[in-house]
Amino acid sequence: MNYTASRALALGEALRRTLGRPVEFVLVAGATAVLLGVGALAALALWRAGPLDVPSAARPQALVLAGGAQGEIDLGALQAALRRVATVASSEFVGRDAALSQLAQRKNLSSLGLAELRPNPLPDAFVVGFTAGAAPEAIEAAVAELRKVKNVESVEYQPELYRRIWLLGQLGSRLGVLLAAALAAALVIGVALTATLWGRVDPEEIRLLDLLGAEPAIVRRPYVYAGAISLLLAAALGWLLVVAASSWLEPWVSAAALQFALPLAPALPLVWAGVAFCLGAALVGALVASAAARMAIRG
Amino acid sequence: MHLERVEKRYGEFRPALVGLDLSVARGELLLVQGAAASGKSVLLRLLAGLETPSGGVIRIAGENLAGMRPRARAHLRRSMGILPPGGCLLERKSVLENVALAPWVAGAALEEGMRRARAALDLVGLDVARYGTAPCAHLTSGQRQCVALARALVNRPALLLLDDVLSALDETSAARIIGVLDQFSAAGVTVIAALRSAAPSLPMAMWPARARALRLADGRSVA
Numbered sequence: 430m431n432y433t434a435s436r437a438l439a440l441g442e443a444l445r446r447t448l449g450r451p452v453e454f455v456l457v458a459g460a461t462a463v464l465l466g467v468g469a470l471a472a473l474a475l476w477r478a479g480p481l482d483v484p485s486a487a488r489p490q491a492l493v494l495a496g497g498a499q500g501e502i503d504l505g506a507l508q509a510a511l512r513r514v515a516t517v518a519s520s521e522f523v524g525r526d527a528a529l530s531q532l533a534q535r536k537n538l539s540s541l542g543l544a545e546l547r548p549n550p551l552p553d554a555f556v557v558g559f560t561a562g563a564a565p566e567a568i569e570a571a572v573a574e575l576r577k578v579k580n581v582e583s584v585e586y587q588p589e590l591y592r593r594i595w596l597l598g599q600l601g602s603r604l605g606v607l608l609a610a611a612l613a614a615a616l617v618i619g620v621a622l623t624a625t626l627w628g629r630v631d632p633e634e635i636r637l638l639d640l641l642g643a644e645p646a647i648v649r650r651p652y653v654y655a656g657a658i659s660l661l662l663a664a665a666l667g668w669l670l671v672v673a674a675s676s677w678l679e680p681w682v683s684a685a686a687l688q689f690a691l692p693l694a695p696a697l698p699l700v701w702a703g704v705a706f707c708l709g710a711a712l713v714g715a716l717v718a719s720a721a722a723r724m725a726i727r728g
Numbered sequence: 729m730h731l732e733r734v735e736k737r738y739g740e741f742r743p744a745l746v747g748l749d750l751s752v753a754r755g756e757l758l759l760v761q762g763a764a765a766s767g768k769s770v771l772l773r774l775l776a777g778l779e780t781p782s783g784g785v786i787r788i789a790g791e792n793l794a795g796m797r798p799r800a801r802a803h804l805r806r807s808m809g810i811l812p813p814g815g816c817l818l819e820r821k822s823v824l825e826n827v828a829l830a831p832w833v834a835g836a837a838l839e840e841g842m843r844r845a846r847a848a849l850d851l852v853g854l855d856v857a858r859y860g861t862a863p864c865a866h867l868t869s870g871q872r873q874c875v876a877l878a879r880a881l882v883n884r885p886a887l888l889l890l891d892d893v894l895s896a897l898d899e900t901s902a903a904r905i906i907g908v909l910d911q912f913s914a915a916g917v918t919v920i921a922a923l924r925s926a927a928p929s930l931p932m933a934m935w936p937a938r939a940r941a942l943r944l945a946d947g948r949s950v951a
Binding site: 633634636637638639640641642643644645647 | 776778798799802803804805806807808810812816818829830833834879
């Protein structure tokens, strides 16, 4: 034990506190490392998925069929009127010729069928997209409003299907929030536990040092070092888990991104990200231990 | 050291100290006497800068204690030798480590701290060869008091603030400690020692004649 102003001695004291109980250290630092690793993996996954948009399949859509013969209605004005309806986010015009050529590309449609369609042409249509995540009631109200727009013959929309998808989405997002909150709470507790366990403050010792005139910064120093070291080691261990998991998953993620044309953000350089992660964790450990020691000094 | 109208109150309870005026010169030996809860310990804590007065001013060497920054107060405390009630020892640490803690805090090297600790323990009459490496938890209350006293004396401070200084000491040990304090005082160290008035086994006659007494009752100075 030494409380001189020497940083080297304070570091020695901190190491003694940190590594003096190896079994306890392995258990607590290991648990914190897993928490940190899972948190870091989740953050990396979010970062890589950042450019991804809501898949079109999950977006509610309706097909608006225009009435009247070709050339009789102003399609531009109709499209503008559709866009003015609340919750409508996009509208894509599908002309009768375009629809016919799309049908022609389908191999299983016989030439006879196409021949029948030509004298009885398809109507002009708009594929209307609604705001992603909008409530089913709001979309059904918008659909009713779309039906009232001039020159709209009919609107095709499947309310039941979207209601189911929306419910599943709501359930998924709430579960995600719950999981994220649980992970965040576990992370905070793990970090605080690790930082304060080895920087464990002995109030008697701190009061005595205060009595003897030790400067507060010097009294805190071994605790701050111990907090920083313990979280640095836990973070390093956690980052090893991140590297291992990333190496295992990366080929599959890359293949999936290629197969589904997903615009994923490029993978982070793991070495530099790891250095930043460990230094950040050490800083947090030092701050937590310093706060604990400061509270003990104030008594 | 000057105290002007010093007061200390803790919440709504009766004040611990009321309107205390006091001047203590360098090298003076002041005995603060009073029954339990008369304000002796509070006075010593205020003088050590461990608490701030609710009213009035305490000046040490011309400096207002209340206006000092924590770092300056810590620096000031390193020039004091403080004996808190009960000794305040680290139970699992050895006798030598407990005493050497004070020089280490003051910046002494490891060996220098140990050397000074041995000398201070000799001064208070504790056998270093026998007890030096023993944990403080294994000592008797009288021996613990000697260790705490040695820690207060070890840095040769300019001011000694000793609470319940003769507590748990037998007459021989008490006489020895009084002799040491007299030597320190004669060498220019200001000594302020709190004593319980109900200690008939250790009469005031044991103290040197030049010692001045301050009697406290219910936080007030009484004649």
